[in-house]
Amino acid sequence: TESEQQFDVVVLGSGPGGYSAAFRAADLGLKVALVERYLTLGGVCLNVGCIPSKALLHTIGVYEAAQTLSEQGIQFGEASIDLERLRGYKDGVIAKLTKGLAGMAKARKVEVITGTGRFIGPHQLQVENVAGTLTLGFKSAIIAAGSESVKLPFLPDDPRVVDSTGALQLQSIPEKMLIIGGGIIGLEMGTVYSGLGARLDVVEMQSGLMQGADRDLVRVWQNQNKHRFDQIMLNTKTISAEAKDDGIWVRFEGEGAPDEPQRYDLVLQAVGRSPNGKKIGAENAGVRVDERGFIAVDNQMRTNVPHIYAIGDIVGQPMLAHKAVHEGHVAAEVIAGQKSFFDARVIPSVAYTDPEVAWVGLTEEQAKAQGIAIEKGLFPWQASGRAIANNRDEGFTKLLFDAETKRILGGGIVGVGAGDLISEIVLAIEMGADQVDIAKTIHPHPTLGESVGMAAAASLGACTDI
Numbered sequence: 001t002e003s004e005q006q007f008d009v010v011v012l013g014s015g016p017g018g019y020s021a022a023f024r025a026a027d028l029g030l031k032v033a034l035v036e037r038y039l040t041l042g043g044v045c046l047n048v049g050c051i052p053s054k055a056l057l058h059t060i061g062v063y064e065a066a067q068t069l070s071e072q073g074i075q076f077g078e079a080s081i082d083l084e085r086l087r088g089y090k091d092g093v094i095a096k097l098t099k100g101l102a103g104m105a106k107a108r109k110v111e112v113i114t115g116t117g118r119f120i121g122p123h124q125l126q127v128e129n130v131a132g133t134l135t136l137g138f139k140s141a142i143i144a145a146g147s148e149s150v151k152l153p154f155l156p157d158d159p160r161v162v163d164s165t166g167a168l169q170l171q172s173i174p175e176k177m178l179i180i181g182g183g184i185i186g187l188e189m190g191t192v193y194s195g196l197g198a199r200l201d202v203v204e205m206q207s208g209l210m211q212g213a214d215r216d217l218v219r220v221w222q223n224q225n226k227h228r229f230d231q232i233m234l235n236t237k238t239i240s241a242e243a244k245d246d247g248i249w250v251r252f253e254g255e256g257a258p259d260e261p262q263r264y265d266l267v268l269q270a271v272g273r274s275p276n277g278k279k280i281g282a283e284n285a286g287v288r289v290d291e292r293g294f295i296a297v298d299n300q301m302r303t304n305v306p307h308i309y310a311i312g313d314i315v316g317q318p319m320l321a322h323k324a325v326h327e328g329h330v331a332a333e334v335i336a337g338q339k340s341f342f343d344a345r346v347i348p349s350v351a352y353t354d355p356e357v358a359w360v361g362l363t364e365e366q367a368k369a370q371g372i373a374i375e376k377g378l379f380p381w382q383a384s385g386r387a388i389a390n391n392r393d394e395g396f397t398k399l400l401f402d403a404e405t406k407r408i409l410g411g412g413i414v415g416v417g418a419g420d421l422i423s424e425i426v427l428a429i430e431m432g433a434d435q436v437d438i439a440k441t442i443h444p445h446p447t448l449g450e451s452v453g454m455a456a457a458a459s460l461g462a463c464t465d466i
């Protein structure tokens with residue numbers, strides 16, 4: 001073909017999986033191309049996912065915390081919200097990070113190629129962009145093309161109906177907002193809009209919000225967030241929606257469904273994400289893609305075609321950035337000839353709501369369902385000096401141990417900063433720590449991190465007062 005460029009590795013998609021793989025491969029001496037259809041690197045996570053959502057949650061969290069300070073003797077005048085500046089702050093955070101990635105790619109001599117990629121053979125990827133078409137030849141390829149929001153087919157095409165990307169644009173503050181899907185993404189965006197003044201309804205097909213987490217953790221979050229919601233509709237489906245001048249009118253069916261259609265200024269659909277596997281010409285390379293668009297891989301991230309790898313959201317659940325990053329490293333290392341495997345024992349989950357809810361490994365519900373005998377250690381933050389000093393003592397830390405070996409199998413934390421605190425439990429599980437290891441580890445006082453040690457001590461029946 002005309003001037004086909006040759007690479008050791010072509011990475012398709014520059015999200016957390018793709019850039020991590022590309023950088024690791026380059027660090028290991030390989031000649032790497034990183035193909036991305038958008039002008040900035042970073043994929044969903046940096047541009048329209050993890051990072052912008054956290055920038056907004058941070059701002060709203062500080063704003064809401066400030067409103068509670070009057071009890072502590074500090075009073076402010078009335079607050080005003082400048083949406084354009086808030087948007088600017090969020091965009092500035094994204095720009096800092098995406099520019100950083102571009103710099104890191106350059107420093108490593110990773111060739112960034114902007115355009116939409118499609119496999120045209122087992123060793124060729126075609127890239128189309130405004131300048132035309134080019135063909136990249138590769139010895140190995142890593143598919144990191146990620147996922148996109150699932151769209152409910154019956155929702156009207158209307159600017160008042162958005163997915164998470166649209167919600168992050170923060171066009172206006174709705175008076176009344178519907179969140180379809182009570183998972184992490186929906187509830188994080190709901191927290192932001194509620195902080196800005198919106199009233200929320202949430203509709204969830206399953207029997208509870210934040211599926212996957214133990215109910216005792218979620219209950220604390222829900223108590224603390226009651227004021228945001230007019231209706232929490234569980235075991236309920238959205239069945240139709242109509243765009244009218246005065247709003248989007250939505251009908252529901254199921255246990256929590258009101259009889260009448262409800263009116264909303266903004267409807268957020270957050271019912272899950274679907275992988276981009278069917279849109280990359282995988283068949284031309286012989287790569288098998290399942291009906292839903294997922295690509296199956298082995299524990300070295302290899303697809304059914306041995307020199308083509310896949311990582312991140314496109315290979316399956318959990319669709320999380322930290323999983324994608326680790327998978328990316330494995331793929332790059334295997335291509336470079338190392339004996340790497342993806343063998344994480346556990347992958348933590350965090351809802352960055354207020355308070356945060358974080359969990360990892362075995363949950364109590366799973367232990368019950370699977371008949372695993374556990375010993376539980378629970379430390380309520382009402383007994384934490386630091387949580388009381390912070391005026392946020394509603395949380396708790398819970399550890400689950402194997403009743404026989406006493407090794408830690410899982411844990412959950414609800415409370416301010418839970419997402420940061422969970423890492424110690426993740427490490428403990430990876431290291432095979434037991435009750436005594438954790439209970440006898442000296443944690444600094446007064447911190448919320450102590451709650452992990454205290455929960456382990458509680459599981460041993462020790463006194464838990466600080």
Ligand code: FAD
Nearest residue numbers: 013015017037043044045049050117146312313319320321
């Ligand atoms: P992606 O980030 O999806 O990147 C894929 C990239 O491939 C995209 O840039 C896309 O443009 C590009 N691409 C696709 N097809 C082509 C093609 N044919 N040619 C060229 N380029 C292509 N996860 C967390 O761990 N923590 C969080 O706090 C968190 N918050 C989130 C909040 C929101 C609102 C959303 C939507 C997601 C969030 N996630 C979070 C999930 C996280 O964003 C994803 O798990 C992560 O981005 C997956 O990384 P990836 O590398 O697989 O793919």
